Amino acid sequence: MSDFVYVTYIYTTPQKVWDAITKPEFARRYWVHYNVSDWKPGSRWEHQHGDDSGKVLIDGTVLESNPPRRLVMTWARPDKSQEPSRVTFDIADYAPGLICLTVTHDQLEADPAMAASVSGGWPKVLSNLKSMLETGKTENIWLTKGKEG
Amino acid sequence: MSMDTVFKALADPSRRQLLDRLFAENGQTLNELCGGLDMSRQAVTKHLGILEEANLIAVQWRGREKLHYLNPVPIFDIADRWIGKFERGRLRALNDLKKNLEREEP
Numbered sequence: 189m190s191d192f193v194y195v196t197y198i199y200t201t202p203q204k205v206w207d208a209i210t211k212p213e214f215a216r217r218y219w220v221h222y223n224v225s226d227w228k229p230g231s232r233w234e235h236q237h238g239d240d241s242g243k244v245l246i247d248g249t250v251l252e253s254n255p256p257r258r259l260v261m262t263w264a265r266p267d268k269s270q271e272p273s274r275v276t277f278d279i280a281d282y283a284p285g286l287i288c289l290t291v292t293h294d295q296l297e298a299d300p301a302m303a304a305s306v307s308g309g310w311p312k313v314l315s316n317l318k319s320m321l322e323t324g325k326t327e328n329i330w331l332t333k334g335k336e337g
Numbered sequence: 338m339s340m341d342t343v344f345k346a347l348a349d350p351s352r353r354q355l356l357d358r359l360f361a362e363n364g365q366t367l368n369e370l371c372g373g374l375d376m377s378r379q380a381v382t383k384h385l386g387i388l389e390e391a392n393l394i395a396v397q398w399r400g401r402e403k404l405h406y407l408n409p410v411p412i413f414d415i416a417d418r419w420i421g422k423f424e425r426g427r428l429r430a431l432n433d434l435k436k437n438l439e440r441e442e443p
Contacts, residue, residue, distance in 0.1 A: 190363070191363060191364050191406070192363060192406065193363075193364075193395040193397055193406035193408065194395065194408055194409075194410050195392055195395040195408050195410065196392075196410045196411075197392065290395065292397070310410075311409045311410050311412070311413040312413055314410050314413075315410055315413035315414050315416075315417050316417070318410075318414065319414075319417060327417075
């Protein structure tokens with residue numbers, strides 16, 4: 189099976205995690221590249237390059253949007269050379285002041301190269317997100333390789 | 338979920354073996370994980386529990402099946418703590434070099 193499930197526990201609020209995923213000014217700090225959309229079901233979303241060139245690294249459609257709890261979207265190559273996969277963010281309360289963020293990336297069977305690429309990317313992105321929300325510190329996680337996450 | 342829990346979970350070779358198996362194929366059931374292992378079902382269940390508690394394994398239910406996924410995020414948190422952003426590139430280059438050299442025939 190080529191699905192991935194990533195879980196991280198973060199001392200923060202669901203709204204802050206939601207904003208970190210959906211708002212470019214936050215995503216830029218820990219993800220470098222950022223996500224642009226109005227986040228309504230059926231809307232298009234774009235994962236744009238952090239160099240502000242407007243280059244679209246990944247795009248897709250918002251399938252489900254329930255702020256600040258759940259966001260589901262397709263994850264597609266902009267050239268549509270492969271079938272899109274699917275990404276789900278689930279934000280749950282775990283303990284007072286502590287949330288559990290689960291990121292599921294599935295339907296990757298048709299695109300093994302994408303599976304390989306995102307499996308290296310997500311852990312870095314989520315670890316850096318946790319750092320940002322808990323300590324305010326981040327680093328450029330793509331410093332040595334220009335891979336998109 | 339503390340770093341202690343992660344280190345303790347990783348200290349056991351059987352548990353590292355289970356993580357290796359999920360790295361090779363993610364999203365396995367207990368039955369699949371037990372297959373071909375020199376470990377009792379009971380022992381595997383115990384080890385999976387410890388890995389789950391350390392958040393090194395994420396669990397999802399598909400109907401009645403409990404699937405286990407490798408969750409490397411806590412390992413990246415550990416790396417983040419001690420590996421600075423400038424060292425990271427050099428360490429990766431050294432690691433690539435080591436892999437290339439070790440792959441070569443004498």
